[in-house]
Amino acid sequence: xxxxxxxxxxxxxxxxxxxxxxxxxxxxxxxxxxxxxxxxxxxxxxxxxxxxxxxxxxxxxxxxxxxxxxxxxxxxxxxxxxxxxxxxxxxxxxxxxxxxxxxxxxx
Amino acid sequence: xxxxxxxxxxxxxxxxxxxxxxxxxxxxxxxxxxxxxxxxxxxxxxxxxxxxxxxxxxxxxxxxxxxxxxxxxxxxxxxxxxxxxxxxxxxxxxxxxxxxxxxxxxxxxxxxxxxxxxxxxxxxxxxxxxxxxxxxxxxx
Numbered sequence: 001x002x003x004x005x006x007x008x009x010x011x012x013x014x015x016x017x018x019x020x021x022x023x024x025x026x027x028x029x030x031x032x033x034x035x036x037x038x039x040x041x042x043x044x045x046x047x048x049x050x051x052x053x054x055x056x057x058x059x060x061x062x063x064x065x066x067x068x069x070x071x072x073x074x075x076x077x078x079x080x081x082x083x084x085x086x087x088x089x090x091x092x093x094x095x096x097x098x099x100x101x102x103x104x105x106x107x
Numbered sequence: 108x109x110x111x112x113x114x115x116x117x118x119x120x121x122x123x124x125x126x127x128x129x130x131x132x133x134x135x136x137x138x139x140x141x142x143x144x145x146x147x148x149x150x151x152x153x154x155x156x157x158x159x160x161x162x163x164x165x166x167x168x169x170x171x172x173x174x175x176x177x178x179x180x181x182x183x184x185x186x187x188x189x190x191x192x193x194x195x196x197x198x199x200x201x202x203x204x205x206x207x208x209x210x211x212x213x214x215x216x217x218x219x220x221x222x223x224x225x226x227x228x229x230x231x232x233x234x235x236x237x238x239x240x241x242x243x244x245x246x247x
Contacts, residue, residue, distance in 0.1 A: 059147025069131025076138040
């Protein structure tokens, strides 16, 4: 785990019809530049979706190794299946952490 | 309700970043094409949930990812039948077919390895009923 939620209003619960991406703004622990908002396409960090949604996109690719790309691959799968990703309010979804993303799946 | 500041601040555990995958851009190019053939459905049967431990905030799943492949079952031969039941005219020089049911010889003394029905450089098509290898030698 390398991303720590900073606001308890950022609920870790699945939306019934859409995947939910909660890591909108990330603050690096080691610098003082404030929060970074990443590209709209990004779903890395923390993504919550049901098992049915996960199966609908056939999960993650098995071909990625090392660091990077697997989250963008999953994002392309969601777009291909026309699944809209929702996000919580801008103020509540703030994180502190290192750069390497982890995706958590809740069913 | 406003939370006390010390409650909403957390510490991040430092860790080294893994090796960067420079091949990821090539994989992303074809991501949507691979959607149905590369993913959970292809490995789901090879994974067993060994243990589930729930806490108030986190559920820990311990998985056996089948490192020794004891759960792996090769797909049935029918899946590959369409791949070998074909004649590849485009790799021949003149495309004149003849039908043979067993390994035959040609007049040019060449050895040809056949893994599927194909034609020879002399214009003969050899139709094999299954994937095989044959030696074709010169006849007098």
